[in-house]
Amino acid sequence: MSRIKTIETRDMNKSVKTGGCGECQTSCQSACKTSCGVANQKCENANK
């Protein structure tokens, strides 16, 4: 694909089966306290 470079990302569809453990940080507990962003939270599921 000479004109398209795909960046490596987590497969969202696959995570339907492997995700949902809930061990990750609650988004508002980190720094913002005023807005909801979930994309910058780290996954803590060892079995993903």
Next chain:
Amino acid sequence: MVHCYKLNGYNIVLDTCSGSVHSVDEVAYDIIEMYKTHSAEEITEFVLDKYKDQPDVTADEVKECLNDVAELEKQGKLYSEDVYENLAIDFKNNSNVVKAMCLHVAHTCNLNCSYCFASQGKYQGDRALMSFEVGKQAFDFLIANSGTRKNLEVDFFGGEPLMNWEVVKQLVEYARSVEKQHNKNFRFTLTTNGVLLDDEIIDYLNKEMCNVVLSLDGRQSIHDHFRKYYNGKGSYEDIVPKFQRLVEKRGGKDYYMRGTFTHNNVDFTEDIFHMADLGFKELSMEPVVCAPGDPYALTEADLPKLFEQYEKLAVEMIKRKKAGNGFTFYHYMIDLTEGPCIYKRITGCGSGTEYMAVTPWGELYPCHQFVGDPKYSLGDVWKGVTNKAAQDEFRSCNAYARPECKDCWAKLYCSGGCAANSYHATGKISGVYEYGCELFKKRMECAVMIKVAEADQ
């Protein structure tokens, strides 16, 4: 759904539902934009005409690129279908776990910041300090309601939590004394204005808190404009050396310098750069939360300037990282490979369900931003959640709860946004704070661009 945008010389295509990110050239960019609405012949004709001065853009090249797009679609990396809506509803309905608490150990403050969303720490109520007994009950409530979750988070918050320092220490010690028997791992955060920091407190925080949030607005003139003592003197000179000492002794553990920007400093990147130049490397800067009529409220006219600032910040961060003096910005810390699963992306921040705020008197609220609003008092740490109707309102919040988000490319990055922002902007938690959405989308575009730039190096 795909979102195509150009930033800092990159042509970027986000595939919303798969989470895929593509960095493409101009020809592919046009093809991807037209692919779903035009025939192959129409696209070929358009592209050959537009790029007629470029000898490498031939009919065969366009055909190859069209095939590549078709292949990516087949792989589920372009135009992927949105199949997650029911997951969001089911997941939240089936979960009654509480895993995080914002513990308001002090509804009082030693600073008198006029922009404070918590009315100088009082939250529109009386000044108060949490007793050890109330705090202990809050921990017992959290442990009892956390199900099989191992990692539990408690943020010591205020007002100014260091004004109740002995109770903070007692509560940390209590939690440490019971965590193993319950198979829990407490992660503590403390948010402070820095005024009361000394070596004893710094050492304790660096030992026990997995994160500290240090309030600094940037340049001295900006910081001191709002963050003043009751006698009117600014706090910058007192707190900066203390924050520097804390970070120097922190040994690499997480911290955030956390600032607020207002209409008074729409050039807020200067404040971020100032923090970086003071030696701080983990930075966060948030738009002020206030009523639209407040003199320092951000305005519609500020919006294009803020967009420019976010772009400027992203470009400068790339440059500084290359030069070996990089820093992180909370909203740009997107993790494309090890980031959140789809459940995290669709279920929102968890306020009112897995995350709650506890007042000095032990009352439960959906989050710190709702404290003091009787409509959203959920119950207390002894009886648990008794206002089920209010909790159900929060349980229904997710990336699909608002019709306005249906066609938004960013919904799996914000998960429907902040309920408190929605409430303050529209009077209901199911509303949409459009101004916040615009800022959020720009931040996500910048965050992804930084990743694309890194992949390009």
